[in-house]
Amino acid sequence: MIHFESVSKTYTNQSRPALDSVNLDVEKGEFVFLVGPSGSGKSTFLRLILREERPTDGRIYVAGRDLARLTNWKVPQLRRRIGCVFQDFRLLPAKSVYQNIAFALEVIGKPRRFIRKVVPEVIDLVGLEGKGDRMPDELSGGEQQRVAMARAFVNRPMILLADEPTGNIDPATSIGIMKVLDRINRTGTTVVMATHDAAIVDSMRKRVIELEYGKVVRDQSRGVYGQAY
Amino acid sequence: MRAQFVFGEVWIGLRRNLTMTAALIVVVAISLSLLGTGLLFVKQVDHTRSLWQSRLELSVYLCSAVNPDQHCAKNGPVTASERSQIQSTLLRLPQVVSVKYQTQAQAYQQAKHLFQDEPVMLNFVQPGDLPASFEVKMKNAQADAVPVTGAVLGQPGVDSVGDDAAILTKFYALLGGARDAVIVVAIILIVAAILLVANTIRLSAFNRRRETAIMRLVGASNFYVQLPFLVEGMIAGLVGWLIATALLAGAKAGLDGLQQYFPFPVELSVGDLVEVVLVTMLIALALCGATSFLTLRRYLRV
Numbered sequence: 001m002i003h004f005e006s007v008s009k010t011y012t013n014q015s016r017p018a019l020d021s022v023n024l025d026v027e028k029g030e031f032v033f034l035v036g037p038s039g040s041g042k043s044t045f046l047r048l049i050l051r052e053e054r055p056t057d058g059r060i061y062v063a064g065r066d067l068a069r070l071t072n073w074k075v076p077q078l079r080r081r082i083g084c085v086f087q088d089f090r091l092l093p094a095k096s097v098y099q100n101i102a103f104a105l106e107v108i109g110k111p112r113r114f115i116r117k118v119v120p121e122v123i124d125l126v127g128l129e130g131k132g133d134r135m136p137d138e139l140s141g142g143e144q145q146r147v148a149m150a151r152a153f154v155n156r157p158m159i160l161l162a163d164e165p166t167g168n169i170d171p172a173t174s175i176g177i178m179k180v181l182d183r184i185n186r187t188g189t190t191v192v193m194a195t196h197d198a199a200i201v202d203s204m205r206k207r208v209i210e211l212e213y214g215k216v217v218r219d220q221s222r223g224v225y226g227q228a229y
Numbered sequence: 230m231r232a233q234f235v236f237g238e239v240w241i242g243l244r245r246n247l248t249m250t251a252a253l254i255v256v257v258a259i260s261l262s263l264l265g266t267g268l269l270f271v272k273q274v275d276h277t278r279s280l281w282q283s284r285l286e287l288s289v290y291l292c293s294a295v296n297p298d299q300h301c302a303k304n305g306p307v308t309a310s311e312r313s314q315i316q317s318t319l320l321r322l323p324q325v326v327s328v329k330y331q332t333q334a335q336a337y338q339q340a341k342h343l344f345q346d347e348p349v350m351l352n353f354v355q356p357g358d359l360p361a362s363f364e365v366k367m368k369n370a371q372a373d374a375v376p377v378t379g380a381v382l383g384q385p386g387v388d389s390v391g392d393d394a395a396i397l398t399k400f401y402a403l404l405g406g407a408r409d410a411v412i413v414v415a416i417i418l419i420v421a422a423i424l425l426v427a428n429t430i431r432l433s434a435f436n437r438r439r440e441t442a443i444m445r446l447v448g449a450s451n452f453y454v455q456l457p458f459l460v461e462g463m464i465a466g467l468v469g470w471l472i473a474t475a476l477l478a479g480a481k482a483g484l485d486g487l488q489q490y491f492p493f494p495v496e497l498s499v500g501d502l503v504e505v506v507l508v509t510m511l512i513a514l515a516l517c518g519a520t521s522f523l524t525l526r527r528y529l530r531v
Contacts, residue, residue: 050446073451080448084468092439094241106234107449178473 084151257469
């Protein structure tokens, strides 16, 4: 599903590469934790998958596409197959829960009938039954992140990228978030989650990829967060 | 394509950006109405020019007994043979359409008619004061005046040549200057309008950066991301154009009001106005559309 072939990324004006000859494969339906200290290259890894950045060197294949050969106007097609969740939720404050989720479908031109059918379904899936009319500022942090996950998942992406989704949420609420991610993963969606949350990684017992200074230093199936921390 | 969604976004954008949009509308309206006024001016001048073209004449004044000019004083008043000589010279010229002889008596009658409201002039002018003349009609009053004048000036019996076109040329130069000034100001304002469109779209893009970030993230096409901004710029341009149209209709009425000062028709037809209004609309759409598009390419990269 995601295939990195000796991928390096050096940002302009920086001597040290953010990613340094990274080779890795993520299969369809996998759940992967991406761990490592700040600046280790986790975000660069996610941005490369989305083709928000291009690698300095190496090849990247996402959902069977060679990103180097992807023309600019085909990038939106790629992004429709990838859902994204962030630490800061990124909801539109002037839109209700329902409208926030529907927005993701409206802007890719889905018909209204389809939107009316799938948005309530995905609201139920993330556990926000009956809260479709609430505004984001009426919700708790955990609930806002559920809305963001619903928005990321509503178009049934093949891959879900989560960049520290529990970073702004207390541990008790985080468990609920992880349950939703697990539920999404069980539908066959590949999930890649960058995190600093050791308790979550340790409790989930999924594949763990550790980055340090842009290099993969550990790739462990059913791993833990790591002894060093 | 979800028209309702796009227009919803456009409405939100226009509302959030109200002051900028208002400024944009005002500048577009003023620049377009000035440009339109310039174009109406051009049409007006063209109309009067073609109207006059057929009426302009060259007057070849002949020496009279009281003429103080040097060569007239030397030769004395024009003789009958000199007169027929001049007439045949004129008629031989290819540019000349017709030649009409006006006697001193006829000239006096004309002057009496001209000065009927001015008793001082009327008393001053005596029969015999005014010279006899040939009134020459040419094919092209403005271009042909110089060669025709050259052919007869200096011939015995000819005093001077009066050219109607020379007076009108000054008049046209005046009108042309006014027209150019209006168009230059209009162009400067159009440049200002272009900058304002660019700025408005930029601000709008900044105001909606959250929306556009999400749109890009979920895979909205460039077209979908940019369309609301494009439509926003176009709507502002069109509203400005509508105001300009109203102002232009007013300007036409004003120009038509000048009719009373002219002894010939100067009114513009409604067709002229419609033409100018359509031209300004195309300019408004092109200006706002192209500027928005270019600005977006710069600020909304996917």
